[in-house]
Amino acid sequence: MEFTTEPFDLDEAPAHALAAREVIETAELDAVDVGPFGNTAEGGAERVLTAVDALLRRSLKAGATRVSLQVNVIDDGFGEGGR
Numbered sequence: 001m002e003f004t005t006e007p008f009d010l011d012e013a014p015a016h017a018l019a020a021r022e023v024i025e026t027a028e029l030d031a032v033d034v035g036p037f038g039n040t041a042e043g044g045a046e047r048v049l050t051a052v053d054a055l056l057r058r059s060l061k062a063g064a065t066r067v068s069l070q071v072n073v074i075d076d077g078f079g080e081g082g083r
Helices: 015-026 045-061
Strands: 002-006 031-034 039-042 066-070
Touching: 002 015, 015 031, 015 039, 015 045, 039 045, 045 066
Parallel strands: none
Antiparallel strands: 002 039, 002 066, 031 039
């Protein structure tokens, strides 16, 4: 997945960005890359979905006015039977 939170602040990371990063960095994901204009993470479908739920809830509660999110599924069988 890839995500950004807004509004941006080039001088200091806003509370919503810090909240989102904390969620992703503490989630049990396989790979995490945190940057100033975009963040990426990889992992199994259930772990990613759990992290996305927490990411949205915590960053919005911390003041995000927009969260841009992209999730790509790489064949892990998740789509079969709606598991």
